[in-house]
Amino acid sequence: MKTYEQINERISSGKAVVLTADEIMDYVDKKGPAAAAEEVDVVTTATFGPMCSSGCFLNFGHSKPKIRMSEAWVEDVKVYTGIAAVDVYLGATELRHGDPANMYHPGEFRYGGGHVIEDLVAGRQLQLFALSYGTDCYPLREIRTYFTIADLNQAIMVNPRNCYQNYNVAINDSDRTIYTYMGTLESRRKNVSYCSAGQLSPLLNDPCYDVIGVGTRVWLAGAQGHVYAEGTQHAGGCERTADGVPKGGAGTLALTADMKQMRPPFVRGVSLRGYGVSLALGVGIPIPILNEQVLKRTCVRDRDIWAPVVDYGTDYPQNTGRVIAHVNYEQLRRGEIDLEGGKVAVASLSSYYKALEIANLLADEIRRGDFMLAAPIAPLAKDKTMKPLLVRGKS
Amino acid sequence: MSATMVTKKLMLFFPRCECEKPIIYHLVKDYNLIVNVYRAKVTPEEEGYLVLDVTGTEADIETAMAFVKTFNVTINYSGKGVTWEEQRCTHCGHCVVHCPTGALHIGHPKTREVVFNEKDCIECLACIRVCPFGACASAF
Numbered sequence: 001m002k003t004y005e006q007i008n009e010r011i012s013s014g015k016a017v018v019l020t021a022d023e024i025m026d027y028v029d030k031k032g033p034a035a036a037a038e039e040v041d042v043v044t045t046a047t048f049g050p051m052c053s054s055g056c057f058l059n060f061g062h063s064k065p066k067i068r069m070s071e072a073w074v075e076d077v078k079v080y081t082g083i084a085a086v087d088v089y090l091g092a093t094e095l096r097h098g099d100p101a102n103m104y105h106p107g108e109f110r111y112g113g114g115h116v117i118e119d120l121v122a123g124r125q126l127q128l129f130a131l132s133y134g135t136d137c138y139p140l141r142e143i144r145t146y147f148t149i150a151d152l153n154q155a156i157m158v159n160p161r162n163c164y165q166n167y168n169v170a171i172n173d174s175d176r177t178i179y180t181y182m183g184t185l186e187s188r189r190k191n192v193s194y195c196s197a198g199q200l201s202p203l204l205n206d207p208c209y210d211v212i213g214v215g216t217r218v219w220l221a222g223a224q225g226h227v228y229a230e231g232t233q234h235a236g237g238c239e240r241t242a243d244g245v246p247k248g249g250a251g252t253l254a255l256t257a258d259m260k261q262m263r264p265p266f267v268r269g270v271s272l273r274g275y276g277v278s279l280a281l282g283v284g285i286p287i288p289i290l291n292e293q294v295l296k297r298t299c300v301r302d303r304d305i306w307a308p309v310v311d312y313g314t315d316y317p318q319n320t321g322r323v324i325a326h327v328n329y330e331q332l333r334r335g336e337i338d339l340e341g342g343k344v345a346v347a348s349l350s351s352y353y354k355a356l357e358i359a360n361l362l363a364d365e366i367r368r369g370d371f372m373l374a375a376p377i378a379p380l381a382k383d384k385t386m387k388p389l390l391v392r393g394k395s
Numbered sequence: 396m397s398a399t400m401v402t403k404k405l406m407l408f409f410p411r412c413e414c415e416k417p418i419i420y421h422l423v424k425d426y427n428l429i430v431n432v433y434r435a436k437v438t439p440e441e442e443g444y445l446v447l448d449v450t451g452t453e454a455d456i457e458t459a460m461a462f463v464k465t466f467n468v469t470i471n472y473s474g475k476g477v478t479w480e481e482q483r484c485t486h487c488g489h490c491v492v493h494c495p496t497g498a499l500h501i502g503h504p505k506t507r508e509v510v511f512n513e514k515d516c517i518e519c520l521a522c523i524r525v526c527p528f529g530a531c532a533s534a535f
Contacts (some may be wrong), residue, residue, distance in 0.1 A: 352507040355487035
């Protein structure tokens with residue numbers, strides 16, 4: 001048994017034993033769980049993939065004379081201005097003004113909110129254009145200027161939903177190619193697409209939310225941030241394996257961090273043909289090895305994690321809830337799965353390569369004493385289920 | 396003893412005034428080259444791009460290229476009609492199933508790093524359509 005305080009003391013003194021979630025299984029196999037739980041202080045987990053429910057609050061400071069922005073665009077991407085005078089929220093999936101979207105199907109969606117966020121973090125100069133109705137205290141009616149992230153007072157990433165615990169494996173049962181947020185899916189089950197770091201993914205290494213909670217310090221694209229709430233659509237009360245590993249979406253995290261501290265390779269705009277734009281982010285979360293049970297959970301392997309294969313031709317859009325089959329991540333990573341007697345090629349949207357890089361970067365930061373662990377101030381709900389949106393008349 | 400045959404991938408750029416000349420015909424007829432055209436395009440400005448393999452002896456290829464150069468045609472010996480920018484690639488692997496020849500593939504099963512083997516690329520452009528990160532691009 002260890003406490004957060006004891007682990008942080010070992011981190012401060014440069015003595016912490018840190019392994020990645022990719023390394024821990026073999027280590028435990030060699031040492032045994034009891035000895036390993038004594039020796040290992042932290043296991044680092046990570047993921048890198050598109051996370052649509054992401055965005056950021058920006059504060060521009062005041063111009064002379066002042067403006068209370070009532071409509072604004074950054075690089076022609078509309079930002080939300082229904083907050084204070086020069087505060088805006090820039091969302092990852094917002095399209096650029098004039099983008100034809102899917103008018104000429106499939107649309108290309110070359111640039112949008114996610115790309116603006118990438119450009120901001122990369123330090124590129126961006127255009128702000130804003131309009132106002134004018135007030136006595138904020139008389140300016142229009143402004144056009146250029147800025148970089150360094151000019152902003154704050155650039156704070158606030159993501160309502162990141163780190164989906166597990167996710168659908170998308171397939172297309174229909175007879176035409178479809179364009180989805182899971183990528184292009186060829187007709188008649190020619191390919192599937194999955195999106196999870198599997199055995200490296202944060203919430204799959206803490207499946208019952210024993211250590212990750214509100215207040216947990218996280219590595220968000222290189223910045224030190226934290227979990228500020230359960231993520232939207234957090235639904236821990238789902239079907240699980242005997243080891244407690246969810247067999248579908250399940251838990252999510254709401255994350256925040258200072259964008260000025262972020263690193264460009266881990267903040268990337270995403271263009272999904274025929275679907276839209278998004279933002280891919282790198283997230284790393286340390287698991288404190290408080291006891292043997294926590295350690296055992298981090299030993300989850302790709303073969304122990306099952307994901308539902310769902311038809312995005314009909315079942316997903318029509319919300320039927322039908323699952324064709326479950327497959328595990330070891331099968332998916334082979335590049336081909338067997339599905340009801342047929343072979344199907346496998347594509348991924350999540351980068352295991354980047355996730356591994358992040359797990360190692362975070363491990364190094366902890367070993368150097370640069371990243372301390374924070375105990376949660378509130379746990380994540382374990383039994384919530386996801387509610388549908390009912391279409392009904394006024395009562 | 397016959398000279399060894401070699402295959403080279405080339406990208407040719409034809410300026411406006413040279414687009415209407417049957418240069419490839421002469422490569423076959425006069426220089427004994429076997430040509431395999433991957434992709435060709437004439438732009439609205441009447442400039443032309445051509446990516447092809449040429450197979451022949453080193454000597455034949457050399458004299459053929461000297462002939463091509465007399466037409467102001469630019470020869471790019473790296474043959475890069477399609478490029479993969481490693482810095483932009485996140486190694487998600489989404490392109491891999493869409494690449495018909497395996498030019499883009501998972502290089503290492505442990506790290507799942509995506510690698511691009513240019514020699515196997517047939518310039519179908521599928522990767523450009525499906526890459527979410529704009530890592531693949533076409534020169535024309």
